[in-house]
Amino acid sequence: MGNAAxxxxxxxxxxxxxxxxxxxxxxxxxxKQHFLTKYVFSQDHKIISRQFLITGIFWxxxxxxxxxxxxxxxxFPSDTFPILEKFLGDWARGGKMDPEIYxxxxxxxxxxxxxxxLTGGLSGTFSNFLIPLQIGARDMASPFLNMLSYxxxxxxxxxxxxxxxxxxxxxxxGWTTYPPLSALKExxxxxxxxxxxxxxxxxxFIVSSLxxxxxxxxxxxxxxTKGMSMKRLPLTIWAFLFTAVLGVLSFPVLxxxxxxxxxDRHAGTSFYISEVFxxxxxxxxxxxxxxxxQHLFWFLGHPEVYIIMLPAMGMASExxxxxxxxxxxxxxxxxxxMIGITVLAFLVWAHHMFxxxxxxxxxxxFVLLTLLIAIPSAVKVFNWLTxxxxxxIRFTVPMCFGLGFVSLFISGGLTGLFxxxxxxxxxxxxxYFVIAHFHIVMGISAFxxxxxxxYHWFPKMYGRFMNNTMGYIHFFITFIGSYVIFWPxxxxxxxxxxxxxYEYGAWESFKQFAELNQMISIAAIVVFFAQxxxxxxxxxxxxxxxxxxxxxxxxxxxxxxxxxxHPGHGNWxxxxxxxxxxxxxxxxxxxxxxxxxxxxxxxxGEDGH
Amino acid sequence: xxxFLILCLIGLIYVVLYQxxxxxxxxxxxxxxxxxxxKRNKILAWSMMVVWAALMIGFYYCHQxxxxxINLIPASDHGESYESMFLVTLIMTGIVxxxxxxxxxxxxxxxxxxxxxxxxxxxHSNKLEMIWTIxxxxxxxxxxxxxxxxxxxxxxxxxxxxxxxEVVGKQFNWISRYPGKDGKLGSRNxxxxxxxxxxxxxxxxxxxxxxxxxxxxGEIHLVKGKPVEFIIGSRDVIHDVGLxxxxxxxxxxxxxxxxxxxxxxxxxxxxxxxxxxxxxxxxLSCDQMCGKGHYAMRAIIIVExxxxxxxxxxxxxxxxxxxxxxxxPAVPATTPAEAAKDTVKKLTMNNN
Numbered sequence: 005m006g007n008a009a010x011x012x013x014x015x016x017x018x019x020x021x022x023x024x025x026x027x028x029x030x031x032x033x034x035x036k037q038h039f040l041t042k043y044v045f046s047q048d049h050k051i052i053s054r055q056f057l058i059t060g061i062f063w064x065x066x067x068x069x070x071x072x073x074x075x076x077x078x079x080f081p082s083d084t085f086p087i088l089e090k091f092l093g094d095w096a097r098g099g100k101m102d103p104e105i106y107x108x109x110x111x112x113x114x115x116x117x118x119x120x121x122l123t124g125g126l127s128g129t130f131s132n133f134l135i136p137l138q139i140g141a142r143d144m145a146s147p148f149l150n151m152l153s154y155x156x157x158x159x160x161x162x163x164x165x166x167x168x169x170x171x172x173x174x175x176x177x178g179w180t181t182y183p184p185l186s187a188l189k190e191x192x193x194x195x196x197x198x199x200x201x202x203x204x205x206x207x208x209f210i211v212s213s214l215x216x217x218x219x220x221x222x223x224x225x226x227x228x229t230k231g232m233s234m235k236r237l238p239l240t241i242w243a244f245l246f247t248a249v250l251g252v253l254s255f256p257v258l259x260x261x262x263x264x265x266x267x268d269r270h271a272g273t274s275f276y277i278s279e280v281f282x283x284x285x286x287x288x289x290x291x292x293x294x295x296x297x298q299h300l301f302w303f304l305g306h307p308e309v310y311i312i313m314l315p316a317m318g319m320a321s322e323x324x325x326x327x328x329x330x331x332x333x334x335x336x337x338x339x340x341x342m343i344g345i346t347v348l349a350f351l352v353w354a355h356h357m358f359x360x361x362x363x364x365x366x367x368x369x370f371v372l373l374t375l376l377i378a379i380p381s382a383v384k385v386f387n388w389l390t391x392x393x394x395x396x397i398r399f400t401v402p403m404c405f406g407l408g409f410v411s412l413f414i415s416g417g418l419t420g421l422f423x424x425x426x427x428x429x430x431x432x433x434x435x436y437f438v439i440a441h442f443h444i445v446m447g448i449s450a451f452x453x454x455x456x457x458x459y460h461w462f463p464k465m466y467g468r469f470m471n472n473t474m475g476y477i478h479f480f481i482t483f484i485g486s487y488v489i490f491w492p493x494x495x496x497x498x499x500x501x502x503x504x505x506y507e508y509g510a511w512e513s514f515k516q517f518a519e520l521n522q523m524i525s526i527a528a529i530v531v532f533f534a535q536x537x538x539x540x541x542x543x544x545x546x547x548x549x550x551x552x553x554x555x556x557x558x559x560x561x562x563x564x565x566x567x568x569x570h571p572g573h574g575n576w577x578x579x580x581x582x583x584x585x586x587x588x589x590x591x592x593x594x595x596x597x598x599x600x601x602x603x604x605x606x607x608x609g610e611d612g613h
Numbered sequence: 614x615x616x617f618l619i620l621c622l623i624g625l626i627y628v629v630l631y632q633x634x635x636x637x638x639x640x641x642x643x644x645x646x647x648x649x650x651x652k653r654n655k656i657l658a659w660s661m662m663v664v665w666a667a668l669m670i671g672f673y674y675c676h677q678x679x680x681x682x683i684n685l686i687p688a689s690d691h692g693e694s695y696e697s698m699f700l701v702t703l704i705m706t707g708i709v710x711x712x713x714x715x716x717x718x719x720x721x722x723x724x725x726x727x728x729x730x731x732x733x734x735x736x737h738s739n740k741l742e743m744i745w746t747i748x749x750x751x752x753x754x755x756x757x758x759x760x761x762x763x764x765x766x767x768x769x770x771x772x773x774x775x776x777x778x779e780v781v782g783k784q785f786n787w788i789s790r791y792p793g794k795d796g797k798l799g800s801r802n803x804x805x806x807x808x809x810x811x812x813x814x815x816x817x818x819x820x821x822x823x824x825x826x827x828x829x830x831g832e833i834h835l836v837k838g839k840p841v842e843f844i845i846g847s848r849d850v851i852h853d854v855g856l857x858x859x860x861x862x863x864x865x866x867x868x869x870x871x872x873x874x875x876x877x878x879x880x881x882x883x884x885x886x887x888x889x890x891x892x893x894x895x896x897l898s899c900d901q902m903c904g905k906g907h908y909a910m911r912a913i914i915i916v917e918x919x920x921x922x923x924x925x926x927x928x929x930x931x932x933x934x935x936x937x938x939x940x941x942p943a944v945p946a947t948t949p950a951e952a953a954k955d956t957v958k959k960l961t962m963n964n965n
Contacts, residue, residue, distance in 0.1 A: 087616060103905045178902040184867060185850040185904060191784070192904040278868030279803040281814070282784075282849040286804045294851055294866050328724070331736040337746075359853065360864045361845075361871030364768035368761050375753040382749040383742065385713060390741065392720045394733035398650075399657035399725070407661070407721055414713050418706040425760035427698050430691075430767060431860040434853060434900040473634035476657070480664075487668060495679035498699075500857020502900045505908035513857055513896050516682045533623070540627060541634075550638060591734045598732065 045155075047147035048573040052154050053132035054465060057458070059154075059161060060125020061539055063116045066165075068532050070113040077101050079525025081507040081518075095173065103506045104193045107176035108168075110504060111194065114179030115202070116164065117447065119209055122312040124157050126454045127251075128212075130315055131220045131244040133461060137564035138238050140229025140581060142574045145222040149215045156212035160205045167201035175202035178504060180305065183276035183297050187268045190283035200269070203262045210255045210262075217248035217255075224248075229563070231583035236602065236613055238562045238587040239332060242339050243318020246346045247311050254307040254350070261300035268292070295360050302353035310349045312446050313413075314342060316453020317384060320409045322587075323456045324388055326560045327403035328395030329598050331588035334387040335613075341380030341387075348377040358426040359433050367426045374424035381417050385410065396598070400558070401475030405456035408483045409449055415487075416445025419494065434504075437497020440490045448486040455482075458542070463557050467569045468549030474541040478534050485531035489524050496520070561601045562587045586613030651726075658725035665718035684858065686887055688895065688916070689875040692860035694763040701759055705752055767861075771842035771874035778833055779844040780897075781813055782852030782865040785906030787831025787897060788812050793824030793931055798844065803867075806848065810936040813848075817933065827932035831897065831912030835877045836922045842874040852910065855900035858884075864901055877916040884916075 046052060073092070076085055084099030095105035132150065136143050144150045167174040176194025177186040181202065189196045224245045228237070267273040274289035276297045281287070325332040332338060355374040358367050388410050397403065419441040422428045432438065455478075462470045501514045508514040508521075556565035563583065567575050581603035589600040594607070606612050641649040687696050724730075779790040779798055790813060792798045799822025805814035812829060815822040835841050845854050847865035854863050854873070863873040885893040899910035917925070 090616075103908070107902070107905070107907075177904075182851055182902070185902065188850070191850050280849055280867050281803050281806040284808065286806060290868075292868070294868065329726075329732045331734065333735065334737050334742055336737065337742045359862045361866060361869060364765060367768070368764060371760055371764065372757050375757050378753055379746060379749045382709075383746055386741075386745040389713065389716050389720065390735070392717075392724060394735065395720075395724045396726050396730060396732045397658070397721060397724050399654050399661075399721075404657070407717065410717055411714060414710060414717070418710050421706055421756060422699070422702050425698070425702065425756060425764075427695060427760045427763040427767065428702065430764075430862050431695055431857070433862050434855070435857075471631075471634045471638065473637040474630060477630065477634075480660075483664065484667065487671065491672065492675050492679060495675070495683060499683040500855065500860075500898075502855055502898050504902045507908055510909060510911065511896060511898070512892055512894050513684070513898075520679075520682075537627065537630060540631070544631070588736065590732065592731070 045151060047143070047151045049132045049136050049144050049147065049150060050465070050571065050573075050575075052150055053129045055154050056124055056128035056132060056157065059158060060121050060129060061542070063120040063125065063161065064535070065539065067113045067116040067121060068535055070109040072529055072532050073101065074106055074109045074113070075525040075528045077106055077506065079522040081509060104173055104176060106506045107178075107192070107504070108174040108194050108198070111176050111178055111181070111202075112164070112168065112174050115175075115206075118179060118308065118312070119206070120157075120161055120164070122446070122450050122454070123213065123251075123308070124209070126450065126457075127244065127247050127311060127315045128154070128157065128216060130240070130319060130454075130457050130461070131216065131248065133465065134240055134564065135220055135223050135244055136227070137464070137567060137571075137575060138241055138562050138587075139224060139227060139232055140563050140576075140583065141223060141227040142576075142580070144219050145227060146219055150219050153212045153215035153219065156208050156215065160208035160212060163201050163205040163208065167198045167205070170197050170201070172196040172198055174198040180298075180301055181265075182301075183265060183268065183294055184280050184282075187265060187276055188280065188282055188287075189269075200266070203266055207259060207262055210259045213251050213255050217251040220244055220248040221252065229580045229583055232563075232602075235336075236583055236586045238318075239321040239335070239338055240315075240318040240562075242342055243314045243321075246342050247314045250307045250311050250314070250346055250349060254304040254311075257300055258304035261297055261304075264300075265297065295357070295362070298357050298360060299354070302356045303350075305356065306353040307349040309442075309446050310345055312450045313453075314345070316409060316450045316457075317342070317413075319457040319460070320388065320406045320453050321391075322562070323402045323406040323460050324391050324410070325588050325590065326460075326558055327398050327400055327406065328392045329398070329559075329590050330391055330395040331590050332387070333390035333393075334383070335586070335588065337383055338387055341383045344380035345377060348373060348380070352377060352424075355424055355426075355429070358429045364426075371424060371426050375421065378417070378421060378424075381413075385414055385417070400459070401470070401472055401479060402456045402460035404476065404479045404483075405452045405459060408479065409452035409456060411483075412444050412449035412452055412486065415491075416441055416443075416449055420445065431500065432497055434502055435497035435499075436493040436501045436503055439503050440493035440497060443493075444486070444490050448482075448490070452483075455479075455538070460558065461564075462542075462545065462549075463552050464564055464567075466546050466549065467552050468545055469552065469557070470545040470549055471541050474537055478538045478541070481534035482531055485527050485534065488527040489531065492520055492524065556601070559597070559599050561589055561599050563602055566601060566603055584612055585610075589613075654726050658722050661718045661721040665714065668714070684888055686879065686884070687858070687860050688879045688884060689856075689859035689861065689877050691763075691767045691875045692858070693878075694766060695860040698760060698763050702756060705756065767873075767875075771872070772840050775840035775842045775874055776836065777842050777844060778835075779813075779846065780831070780833070780854055780865070781846045781848060782854070782899065782903070782910070783812075783848040784850065784904050785899075785910045786829075787852075787854075787899075787910065787912040788848075789828045789831050789833050789912070790932075791826040791828075791926070791929070792821075793826055795821060795824055797821040799823070799825055803848065815932070817937075823933045824931045825933070826926070826929045827935075828929075833897065833912065833914045834922055834925050835914060835916045836919050837877055837880045837883075837916055839919070840874055840876045842872055845871045845873070850903050851901050852899045852903050853901035855898040856895075856914070857898065858895050862900055880916045880918065881914075882917075 086099045088096035088101050089099050092105055095102050172193045175198045185191045186195050186199050264275040268275050268277055274292035276292050276294050277289040278292045321332050352374045354370045496517055552569050555569050566581050583602045584605045585602055587602055593600045687693050777792055781788045799819040800816045801814045803814050805811055845863050845865045847867045852865040859875050861873050861875055863871050885891055895914035897912040897914055
């Protein structure tokens with residue numbers, strides 16, 4: 005049924021010679037679309053990206069609400085909250101949550117935010133939306149696979165959501181789900197059916213991610229418009245390319261880890277189980293290695309961090325440049341540093357495992373490789389700083405979030421130098437220092453990249469602006485609030501306070517932080533309500549936002565702004581514009597404008613990059 | 614009812630915010646977009662500096678508030694090298710942090726939009742790129758070198774004559790075992806485990822087990838100034854021996870034996886005086902998510918003088934005697950030094 009809507013971009017052809025015919029046909033097809041094919045089973049990359057985004061927003065709210073619930077427990081361990089009973093039912097009888105559901109919430113919060121929001125919702129949304137528009141293509145290489153990618157994602161989400169409502173509760177072994185805890189249903193309630201659903205959901209998510217990733221790579225490499233050489237691509241596209249490469253190479257390893265875990269759970273194999281005595285009996289399994297799972301998990305798990313960060317970095321680069329009215333500084337250095345990050349991302353996974361008892365010599369090698377990754381990250385930070393240096397900064401909402409992104413990336417990135425050094429990790433591992441580090445750097449900072457992207461490209465998505473005032477309120481509360489929540493956690497970590505504890509009252513070493521935990525919980529709730537303001541702004545602005553009058557509201561250079569305000573399926577009405585210059589020509593065009601879009605031909609003697 | 618009122622109040626706040634936001638759009642139209650934008654841009658540029666100042670003041674107060682709450686005295690030799698390593702890293706990252714955060718907000722403020730200034734078209738400079746590739750590279754080399762030096766010191770094999778204590782995790786408590794008079798930990802097999810009379814699955818055929826002391830609640834006694842090696846295992850899922858005051862940590866993995874060693878340098882009583890907290894106690898926390906009772910998986914470590922330790926040890930009865938009241942305690946005489954060598958071989962759980 006999708007064929008009528010399809011514009012045949014999935015047929016093999018070189019990227020520009022058919023462009024003209026498609027342009028003629030697409031308007032004609034547009035009218036025939038049924039609601040289902042246009043908005044639900046759509047093959048238009050722009051609709052699919054909005055589906056990814058709205059699904060991501062749903063999961064961000066759900067995951068955020070979970071964090072509010074477990075923060076209530078952490079901040080006010082001796083109080084009861086009737087609202088908990090409303091949401092969690094018997095899991096929180098009398099308004100006091102059970103440890104089982106506490107761990108379930110922590111686990112699902114981590115899983116959905118890492119995978120569904122910051123992978124599906126971030127890379128899924130913006131790779132889909134921006135790749136065809138910024139490289140000058142009518143759609144993805146395979147719009148059909150692209151549609152499947154979303155629907156696998158959606159089904160994965162439905163399964164994860166269902167797992168919240170089963171009798172034994174959702175998976176509760178932490179988002180890393182280390183066996184044997186996750187392999188043995190006797191070990192915890194969440195390791196029953198909830199864990200199976202978790203694994204199935206993740207397997208489907210991986211399928212979605214692979215379908216999407218392959219599509220992004222093929223589209224970027226093959227379908228660029230005339231003149232759009234690789235060295236003229238906006239950094240967003242480079243970032244999406246490396247993100248997809250990372251995903252395609254590492255997600256299959258997680259899939260294999262999940263499949264082996266399913267075998268251990270149901271087929272009596274011993275991949276991860278050895279010499280376990282549980283629930284009063286000794287299991288027959290001997291010879292497996294629980295550490296094997298950790299190697300497989302982190303072989304994805306670490307690149308996953310960059311799958312989350314790279315799109316945020318790419319979008320921040322684009323946004324900082326556009327709103328400072330200056331070219332991005334060190335375009336090639338930015339690409340090289342992304343290549344460095346991509347390669348190193350595969351070589352650092354065991355820094356999550358310094359204290360598993362692995363060979364200290366091997367640990368030493370991973371220390372070296374881990375700290376190496378700080379170099380490309382530092383290069384990027386200095387390049388961003390130089391980009392805004394002597395610019396002409398417009399403090400639009402996306403720009404504020406872009407600046408916030410850099411600030412948080414610095415703060416969170418630097419603490420990585422503590423954790424990456426095994427001599428410090430031996431104490432800081434699995435404490436609140438880790439929580440503070442990764443929430444700031446790949447949680448909040450990636451979210452800031454995503455918010456910057458949403459505020460920046462919302463006008464392209466919906467032909468309307470989001471409300472600025474609400475945007476600024478959202479920015480300031482979130483930015484300050486994030487520091488208030490996560491900064492003090494470093495200190496708790498330095499004191500050795502372990503993560504994933506349901507309460508600390510019985511611990512002589514950690515109970516002095518009760519007051520602080522309360523303050524953090526209150527800040528977390530305030531920040532959560534600021535996110536609701538964002539969601540409110542997002543949905544109201546779709547219908548009520550200020551209308552766009554100029555197709556290029558930010559005076560940006562990249563190609564997406566040459567498309568009509570409401571691009572149809574096929575993106576450009578006529579021919580796809582030809583590209584003549586790089587994406588960052590923010591300079592005097594001779595007519596009083598401070599930018600020269602990519603499709604403007606070179607003036608005599610000008611260098612097109 | 615109060616829940617409903619709170620909901621209404623929150624809803625009202627959103628409506629008010631929405632109305633304010635809408636009206637600001639209206640004001641913009643009345644004043645003229647350009648004038649309005651210019652004014653707002655100026656306010657926001659200033660607010661960047663305000664935000665920066667707020668962050669710095671916030672960090673300062675946070676530091677002042679937190680430091681008295683943290684026990685900064687490391688209680689082991691490795692803890693001391695951890696602290697010095699931490700300080701080196703803190704100074705290096707701290708400098709970068711202060712400079713980059715300042716530049717970020719300062720540039721944002723300084724280079725706010727102005728009609729008179731032309732932006733500086735500055736797209737690349739190999740020299741600058743080289744500088745900020747090489748400087749971090751050198752800094753990283755220093756951190757790696759210093760870090761690995763302490764790392765290898767911490768993870769070297771335990772010194773000769775180190776006391777050995779086995780620490781085994783189970784859902785949800787710790788079990789500790791001392792080698793007894795012969796200085797040897799006997800072999801064990803997980804298939805022998807019984808919650809009634811053989812918590813660790815000791816092989817009773819192994820004579821080395823007959824004098825082993827087992828402490829079911831995981832309490833550990835250590836001697837000040839005497840190196841101790843923890844032989845770490847788990848009965849069921851992965852746990853982690855977290856020794857926050859000694860700045861050490863090691864996973865307890867079923868099927869695998871892991872080890873750490875350190876030398877306690879401050880007795881519990883001395884630490885109570887130093888921290889002015891009479892309730893101070895060294896705690897062993899589980900630092901790896903292990904299930905429902907993870908947060909309560911606690912054991913106590915008591916660091917004391919050799920004399921106190923000996924007095925405590927003399928009161929302990931071998932686990933074999935406890936579980937086999939009919940058997941007479943028959944302990945073969947071997948020198949502890951000889952025995953320590955054998956222990957290593959015998960510790961795999963499969964050993965029959």
